[in-house]
Amino acid sequence: MSLEIVGVSKTYGNGVKALKNLTLSIGNNMFGLLGPNGAGKSSLMRTIATLQDPDSGSVTLDGIDVVKQKNEVRRILGYLPQEFGVYPRMSALDMLHHLAVLKGITAAGERREMVDALLHQTNLWDAGKKSLSTYSGGMKQRFGIAQALLANPRLIIVDEPTAGLDPAERNRFLNLLASIGRDVTVILSTHIVEDVRELCPRMAIIAAGEVLLEGSPSETLRALEGQIWSRIVPSDAELKELEATMHVISTHLVSGQHEVRVFSAASPGSGFEPVPSHLEDVYFLNLSEHGRRIPAAA
Template sequence: MLAIRDLSKTYANGVQALKNVSLDIPNGMFGLLGPNGAGKSTLMRTIATLQDADSGSVTLDELDVLANKDEARRRLGYLPQEFGVYPKVRAEDMLDHFAILKGVVDRKQRKEVVQGLLKQVNLWDARARKLGGFSGGMRQRFGIAQALIGQPSLIIVDEPTAGLDPEERNRFLNLLAEIGEKVVVILSTHIVEDVTDLCPRMAIIASGQVRLAGQPHETIRSLDGRVWRKTVRKQELEAIQAAHTVLSTRLVGGQPVIHVLSDSYPGDGFEAVAPDLEDVYFGELRRQAAPVAAAA
């Protein structure tokens, strides 16, 4: 269990990136949703001991993460949003180097660890290839391999599927799902489908605050009977946005299709639709000025 309590961070330029963030994150996949600039990466870097918080606490089981950074790093696997690699180094050699940095000093043990991880992330056949020749998805799977060195109890992945093609994205998400059966895995993303598909628990963060936390299917159920859809003309959009709480607008065949949130029938031409996590997400972003929801 990872327990985050009243975590706050303000940067030197005055931007308050985190505002009293509190979350309980059990074993398994946990989705952290939010737009760019919401505070997700600041929260991930703080948990990963890469920067200090102004106040608050982070506890992994009985370990005070912020006070015992060296021990926390031994228990942590981290795949940042920007994961650089040495392009001219072979995958097997680079992973061996990471294993040394993680304290696996015995050569035989290190060889077993490296080979096992390359097989686990389906890169065994590419072990002799230079990292500069890897596709985006292969680089992300290599990033997960280095994060798994040392059998961590907490793994953090920050925006891991951005830029991946559908096949690589599915392969990577399946790998995360397998890993998440045994440890805490925090998936920080702005891609709603990643959380819907993978995470039994999630939170939405915006402007440095937790707006909503709980089980995705429960949050979706809270919008039953309140989401309506309509195909409109482009010249109607402004008037509809002024009259209704518009959750999302998407062009389908060149025509805007809108989702609105309303407790009652919003008018001619609208039809009720089953809500999804994207409706929940956009609904919370529209309510940023409202009081912050308590973390579940």
């Protein structure tokens, strides 16, 4: 499975430039798309999912033109958007049968076998006859994956799937995604760095509709080895001083004090200790450097 996105741009009617000449190549693996809210992730996912056309550029899925051959793409695509609607009074079982018919699976025996298998795969079999309105957030997301897997898609897109889930539900959902990603290409769009670190052998970071970095998490971490430094800062005034004089990429509260993480090729000063790089460092460093490149408004 090969997804090629070349020079894609999208500007909405209100003037928002959601995508700016964006180019990505996604192979047959679990691919993480990281970026803050408003980065353009959902706009890109909607474009790949044939829900909107780009203003310029091309998207091809195994040679299929996503813009011109929408029906062909939809036959091999599963999509879990950030928000998806269901009939709350329907059971998961009935809803999956309904959606399977819409996807062209009209033979009752084939449909029953597929729906039953998906309920087992997503660990919803015991709750399959309960109405969807009674489902927890994690169960709804697992149902979302079940409907995305109907008709054996070759590409699955999931948009911010773990936002709002408690830790236990998040772990169950990530384990489910990992098992699916062994057989099909999955694009995981998220602003949660841990999701990408745990699941994805390839990733990209985007902001303001542009690709800032593309590669494997391990490669990006190696590039920062020996260049991340940490120090506990007791006061807000000292923190502001460091932010004004050093390349601070992130701060975290530790027992009420600020842990400052600084990017520097050599020791940035007294009290700083070298620390192992984390994927969060890669993420925040790229976002901060992108912010520095954007000229201030006049």
